[in-house]
Amino acid sequence: MAENLLEVNNLKTYFFTRSGVVKAVDDVSFVIKPSQTLGIVGESGCGKSVTALSIMRLIATPPGKIVGGEINFNGENILEKNLDELTDLRGSQISMIFQDPMTSLNPVFTVGYQIAETVKRHHKDMSNDQAWKRSVEMLDLVRIPDAKKRAKSYPHEFSGGMRQRVMIAIALACNPKLLVADEPTTALDVTIQAQVLEPMSGLSKEFGTAVMLITHDLGVVAGTCQHVNVMYAGHVVESAPVKQIFATPAHPYTVGLLRSIPRMDEKHGSSLTPIGGQPPDLSREIIGCPYAPRCPKVQNRCRQERPELKPVGRGEQVAACFYPD
Amino acid sequence: MAQEITTPATTGTTLVDVKGLKVHFPIKGGIFNRTVANVKAVDGVDMFIQRGETLGLVGESGCGKSTTGRAILQLVKPTEGSVVFEGDELTKLSPGALRQKRARMQMVFQDPFGSLDPRFSVGELVAEPLKNFNRGNAKEIEEQVADLLRVVGLNPFFMNRFAHEFSGGQRQRIGIARALALRPSLVVADEPVSALDVSIQAQVLNLLQDLQGKFGLTYLFVAHNLSVVKHISDRVAVMYLGRVVELSKSVEMYEMPLHPYTQALLSAIPVPDPEIESKRKRIILEGDVPSPVNPPSGCNFHPRCWKAQAVCREVIPPLEEKQYNHYAACHFPG
Numbered sequence: 001m002a003e004n005l006l007e008v009n010n011l012k013t014y015f016f017t018r019s020g021v022v023k024a025v026d027d028v029s030f031v032i033k034p035s036q037t038l039g040i041v042g043e044s045g046c047g048k049s050v051t052a053l054s055i056m057r058l059i060a061t062p063p064g065k066i067v068g069g070e071i072n073f074n075g076e077n078i079l080e081k082n083l084d085e086l087t088d089l090r091g092s093q094i095s096m097i098f099q100d101p102m103t104s105l106n107p108v109f110t111v112g113y114q115i116a117e118t119v120k121r122h123h124k125d126m127s128n129d130q131a132w133k134r135s136v137e138m139l140d141l142v143r144i145p146d147a148k149k150r151a152k153s154y155p156h157e158f159s160g161g162m163r164q165r166v167m168i169a170i171a172l173a174c175n176p177k178l179l180v181a182d183e184p185t186t187a188l189d190v191t192i193q194a195q196v197l198e199p200m201s202g203l204s205k206e207f208g209t210a211v212m213l214i215t216h217d218l219g220v221v222a223g224t225c226q227h228v229n230v231m232y233a234g235h236v237v238e239s240a241p242v243k244q245i246f247a248t249p250a251h252p253y254t255v256g257l258l259r260s261i262p263r264m265d266e267k268h269g270s271s272l273t274p275i276g277g278q279p280p281d282l283s284r285e286i287i288g289c290p291y292a293p294r295c296p297k298v299q300n301r302c303r304q305e306r307p308e309l310k311p312v313g314r315g316e317q318v319a320a321c322f323y324p325d
Numbered sequence: 326m327a328q329e330i331t332t333p334a335t336t337g338t339t340l341v342d343v344k345g346l347k348v349h350f351p352i353k354g355g356i357f358n359r360t361v362a363n364v365k366a367v368d369g370v371d372m373f374i375q376r377g378e379t380l381g382l383v384g385e386s387g388c389g390k391s392t393t394g395r396a397i398l399q400l401v402k403p404t405e406g407s408v409v410f411e412g413d414e415l416t417k418l419s420p421g422a423l424r425q426k427r428a429r430m431q432m433v434f435q436d437p438f439g440s441l442d443p444r445f446s447v448g449e450l451v452a453e454p455l456k457n458f459n460r461g462n463a464k465e466i467e468e469q470v471a472d473l474l475r476v477v478g479l480n481p482f483f484m485n486r487f488a489h490e491f492s493g494g495q496r497q498r499i500g501i502a503r504a505l506a507l508r509p510s511l512v513v514a515d516e517p518v519s520a521l522d523v524s525i526q527a528q529v530l531n532l533l534q535d536l537q538g539k540f541g542l543t544y545l546f547v548a549h550n551l552s553v554v555k556h557i558s559d560r561v562a563v564m565y566l567g568r569v570v571e572l573s574k575s576v577e578m579y580e581m582p583l584h585p586y587t588q589a590l591l592s593a594i595p596v597p598d599p600e601i602e603s604k605r606k607r608i609i610l611e612g613d614v615p616s617p618v619n620p621p622s623g624c625n626f627h628p629r630c631w632k633a634q635a636v637c638r639e640v641i642p643p644l645e646e647k648q649y650n651h652y653a654a655c656h657f658p659g
Binding site: 044159161162218221223243246260261262264271 | 601605
């Protein structure tokens, strides 16, 4: 068990809405090794955030429900834990950073207090002074200038990038084994994004924290992750080490995704190859491969049978496609 | 120059000439509601757009790029400066003349959800500008609407449906059809793809490029995503805190940026290639963009600039041609 920090097996998270059952995450399996950075990419509605929230057990029930599968963290199934056990786990073993730094901090407490609060929750024997010292230390680590003074500031006195760094400080204050970061830089400008990503990957390396980084930006993935899962319509369609995803993508969706993004280093006048059509409506029953209606390589078999993740003969790379590249 | 690039669409005549454009928004306060300060959203922008080209306007949030786009179209009233479009000084036109001029310059908005009236059918939405400018009787307008929908890749069959029945990418197509209805020469596209997913984004970008060829359009493409801007633009203007700091052909800008801010900005963009990413050196800027209410003296980038000297704190560097057709506003470019 020690080999994998997190094992997600056949996870199914459905939402029971008035217009039908939305299978947001449908039979997803993957692992995260200790101190590994796993990227999860995909377009909106593909189930990447729901996967993260399922791991944190933060799915709002109703309408959502984890209807199947298991999530083993350090050998224990998170889905079988009660609320008290979960509260102990969250923040100390698994932490999460959310997309919106503007609303994830409490406006009526100083940032130093909010970091100290998390620390004290998990270290009951710690004095207030020690906890405060720890928060100043954390702010310093995420490169907030003049941390001692700034710990006494309120969230509104910080800019977006700084608030996101405060979130990282809170998340890493108790030395968690896993950090779940859900689009941590999507709301930020590029120069600020660099200010946030750098301490995040630097600190996780230093502390040996594994990171599950959810993003739609393939550039961010290339720069920070070691392994990548590509998700589409609630399924993982391809999973591979980062170099292989970009060099030899196997699933037609991954290929399409890579061809449809403009790149900074492209030649002038090169044209984009968009993926035609729309992602499927997840509240309808999907028969066969969910990508079949948009796939350029579609065959009859794809419309009848759903492909499973299979090795494509290049090391750890797996793809859910009958006719991989 | 060896790497002179000729884009067939560029004929070289200036369509829009912007000089010293300023847009200040007053902050009111006190018991008499007097103006206590100004948000200097746009603070002295100089640039020109050539007929048939795409000029990309990039910068981080709050740098004034959207306000510049709107001020060019006179959707916000410039505080100072001049905008000459097709030979007319827009800031001095009478309201009636300006209204006629609006048929020649249109806008595509960022948010395909908020910019379309939910009570109008798609047909009505696209017909609205045609009706406003009396472009034919009911039947002729309907034909034009059907044509426009076909041109942007929508089936005219859906004319009676409402905007909420369409996906984000399709709505953005409706917005583009509306903008094209009056056959404008200038289209200001304000973040037209940033609300869309990457696979849909490429569809809309390709459509914009096709339409440019088909209708001889000139684009001012406002966006924060530099990869997208590089892809679509012939020339690029980089803004920082209300001013244009660099303006050049897009290839040149990305290969040898002259302004330190552009250099930092370009280095911060992640490239989707792990091999390249592992070798890249990032310039990480300290601090945040200063407030446009009280911008720094001299060059307003100097507090974050690693090259700053005494002169940078005192003298505003003008936007000058440092190399052939490559303009930068910096005392120590390169």
